Amino acid sequence: MMMKNLTDVEIIESVKKGNQADYAVLIDRYKNKAFTMLKRMLKNDFDAEEVLMDCFLKAYNNLSTFKFESKFSTWFYRIVYNSALTKLSSAKRKIENEMSSVDDLHFLQSSYNADDLVKEDLSLLVKKIVNELPLKNAAVITMFYLEEMRTEEIADILQISVSNVKVILYRSRNLLREIIEKRNLFQEVI
Amino acid sequence: MNNINDELLNKYLDDDLSREENDLVKISIENSSEVKKRYETLLKVHEHLNSIEKESPSIDFTKLVMKKLNAKSVIARQQKYFLLSVLSMLGLIILCFVGYAFYQVISSMQPIQSSEIVTNYSKNLGDYFSNFFGQKNLTIFGSVLSFIMLISGYFLYDYQKHSKKTFSH
Numbered sequence A: 001m002m003m004k005n006l007t008d009v010e011i012i013e014s015v016k017k018g019n020q021a022d023y024a025v026l027i028d029r030y031k032n033k034a035f036t037m038l039k040r041m042l043k044n045d046f047d048a049e050e051v052l053m054d055c056f057l058k059a060y061n062n063l064s065t066f067k068f069e070s071k072f073s074t075w076f077y078r079i080v081y082n083s084a085l086t087k088l089s090s091a092k093r094k095i096e097n098e099m100s101s102v103d104d105l106h107f108l109q110s111s112y113n114a115d116d117l118v119k120e121d122l123s124l125l126v127k128k129i130v131n132e133l134p135l136k137n138a139a140v141i142t143m144f145y146l147e148e149m150r151t152e153e154i155a156d157i158l159q160i161s162v163s164n165v166k167v168i169l170y171r172s173r174n175l176l177r178e179i180i181e182k183r184n185l186f187q188e189v190i
Numbered sequence B: 001m002n003n004i005n006d007e008l009l010n011k012y013l014d015d016d017l018s019r020e021e022n023d024l025v026k027i028s029i030e031n032s033s034e035v036k037k038r039y040e041t042l043l044k045v046h047e048h049l050n051s052i053e054k055e056s057p058s059i060d061f062t063k064l065v066m067k068k069l070n071a072k073s074v075i076a077r078q079q080k081y082f083l084l085s086v087l088s089m090l091g092l093i094i095l096c097f098v099g100y101a102f103y104q105v106i107s108s109m110q111p112i113q114s115s116e117i118v119t120n121y122s123k124n125l126g127d128y129f130s131n132f133f134g135q136k137n138l139t140i141f142g143s144v145l146s147f148i149m150l151i152s153g154y155f156l157y158d159y160q161k162h163s164k165k166t167f168s169h
Helices: A008-016 A020-042 A045-061 A072-087 A091-098 A102-110 A114-119 A122-132 A135-146 A151-158 A162-189 B006-013 B019-031 B033-051 B061-108 B114-132 B135-168
Strands: none
Touching (some): A008 A020, A020 A045, A020 A072, A020 A122, A045 A072, A045 B061, A072 A151, A122 A162, A122 B033, A162 B033, B061 B114
16 A cells, blocks of 8 residues: 555654654654644754754654544644744743734734735745744744644634634735735835 | 625625625625626636646655665664664673673582572572672673673664765755
């Protein structure tokens, strides 16, 4: 049977039985999505790849403690999110982090001038803004859209309430909506 | 009609409203150009977010992780073998010592009746060990054991360092 067709549970069971090579299938399955999330959170390719490698090693070493009570993706993304937080926990970054969220969203909105907004292709503009979102917003947007996770699952990973996840999601969308509205306005003026 | 806030529009987009609220928002979108415009822009955002492609780490990422995993298990296996060999060596030393003690006791004993063999052997063996582990010998024995442990620890540390260096490249 092709390994790629197997479910996460089947692969994990195989790895637990000693077939270490099968773990590569899980890595291939999650590396791109997890990398995207880490890159958006850490704002840096190098750090994202380094942390991602640690996450896969941590997950492998703790595979024996994985009891299939939750989905592997939920368990793995919790490792990814917590590892990103640890990476960012150096004093300076921590302060930046704590000051983020709403203030950062306002700053983001005002940081784009008319020229940027009008010249930039809309898809690229959205991508650029998403890459500049504060840590939690970036994590929520990535898990909701890229991983297609439910808000309950995201809340479980981030260890926050479902309503908080929704607030973060709505604020991020509203920020983008306002920037697009601003863009349309400038385009009309020009 | 204009009391349709951003939260309601977001919930409408996610199909997260009650039937009544859903109808209310739907009617507002149809009747108010302002609400319609806000909703359409939000929908556009939603579509763009859905279409953003995921990014990839370096091409040989999976290979690198698997290499590190292999290295880790090799190091763990080597550590196990190293520990086993040190323990076997210690066991062998202890076995030799006990064997030597028995030999000393048996060779120094005079012929006795078979009923007293066990009693005499155990008594003599006890005496031998008491003498051997006297104040002076015990210090020497402890020092030798500590020395062996220290040497083993150093080799284990050095071996691990070497293995890590080898596998990190």
